Amino acid sequence: MTIENITKIGVLGAGQMGGGIAHVAAVAGYEVLLADVSVERADAGKQAIGKRLARGVSKGRMTQEDADAALARITPCTSADFGAVDFAVEAATENVDLKLKLFKQLDEVVPAGAILATNTSSISITKIGAVTSRPTRVIGMHFMNPVPVMKLVEVIRSIETADSVVAQTVALAESMGKTCVEAKDQPGFAVNRILMPYINEAFQTLYEGIASAEGIDTSMKLGTNVPMGPLTLADFIGLDTCLAIMEVLHDGFGDSKYRPSPALRKYVEAGLLGRKTGRGVFDYRS
Numbered sequence: 001m002t003i004e005n006i007t008k009i010g011v012l013g014a015g016q017m018g019g020g021i022a023h024v025a026a027v028a029g030y031e032v033l034l035a036d037v038s039v040e041r042a043d044a045g046k047q048a049i050g051k052r053l054a055r056g057v058s059k060g061r062m063t064q065e066d067a068d069a070a071l072a073r074i075t076p077c078t079s080a081d082f083g084a085v086d087f088a089v090e091a092a093t094e095n096v097d098l099k100l101k102l103f104k105q106l107d108e109v110v111p112a113g114a115i116l117a118t119n120t121s122s123i124s125i126t127k128i129g130a131v132t133s134r135p136t137r138v139i140g141m142h143f144m145n146p147v148p149v150m151k152l153v154e155v156i157r158s159i160e161t162a163d164s165v166v167a168q169t170v171a172l173a174e175s176m177g178k179t180c181v182e183a184k185d186q187p188g189f190a191v192n193r194i195l196m197p198y199i200n201e202a203f204q205t206l207y208e209g210i211a212s213a214e215g216i217d218t219s220m221k222l223g224t225n226v227p228m229g230p231l232t233l234a235d236f237i238g239l240d241t242c243l244a245i246m247e248v249l250h251d252g253f254g255d256s257k258y259r260p261s262p263a264l265r266k267y268v269e270a271g272l273l274g275r276k277t278g279r280g281v282f283d284y285r286s
């Protein structure tokens with residue numbers, strides 16, 4: 001069920017998260033403009049959504065007809081085409097300079113009354129809002145990975161975000177079947193303030209040779225009943241994203257307890273970013 005006032009949603013970034021957001025928005029009945037650096041990249045994102053929808057059909061979670069209709073609601077484009085969207089969600093790479101640049105661009109293209117949301121995992125919503133002409137209409141809408149599966153959306157208001165914008169964002173997330181929790185605009189908000197130091201410590205434990213990668217993950221799975229170990233989870237999130245979030249925590253709080261592990265840095269330097277590149281701590285190529 002869609003909500004009043006919002007029919008067309010622009011999603012900027014067609015990677016893991018943008019693709020997931022476009023997927024749930026289209027299934028909920030919204031028209032989706034899916035943008036990336038090029039229409040080709042956005043189109044690749046749409047194809048990946050098509051594969052995930054087909055898996056949903058084969059597992060009996062949705063009908064072929066519904067999957068086809070959802071996919072048909074997604075149009076690959078670039079953000080220059082966001083001139084008629086009612087709501088935009090940015091889900092590009094976790095980099096503060098990039099996000100500031102993209103929000104300046106979105107502010108110029110997206111209609112003045114529309115809301116600009118960011119899926120950032122850790123960057124200040126207040127800082128992002130301040131580069132636009134509509135800071136009261138900028139908000140954090142932090143989906144979890146994989147978006148179609150994970151129920152939570154963390155909603156973050158900047159010091160400027162209007163109450164009505166929070167209410168509309170929550171209503172939109174709920175119309176996509178999500179449950180919202182509000183968190184304050186501090187580095188990492190709530191989820192990554194807790195999760196990333198845990199993942200970082202797993203890399204540090206690996207770096208110090210306390211246990212093997214498999215040993216660390218098995219220990220946490222069988223010892224604490226989490227569904228996947230922290231290193232597998234990091235591969236799933238993307239090690240570049242994990243490092244970027246640790247850097248935001250480290251810089252934002254100025255506390256050495258958030259220092260990124262040298263092991264995490266090494267993997268990123270090597271381009272071993274996790275599942276999305278085929279290799280991270282573990283190998284997914286076979």
Ligand SMILES: NC(=O)c1ccc[n+]([C@@H]2O[C@H](COP(=O)([O-])OP(=O)(O)OC[C@H]3O[C@@H](n4cnc5c(N)ncnc54)[C@H](O)[C@@H]3O)[C@@H](O)[C@H]2O)c1
Nearest residue numbers: 013014015016017018036037091092093094120121145237
């Ligand atoms: N991976 C996770 O588990 C997770 C969870 C919650 C939030 N996030 C956040 O979501 C955002 C995206 O993460 P992801 O995992 O989807 O990363 P990703 O690497 O899978 O996708 C990022 C996408 O952004 C695109 N991009 C880069 N520069 C761009 C530009 N100038 N214009 C348009 N698109 C551009 C890339 O081409 C890529 O398709 C980040 O802010 C991240 O912190 C990630």
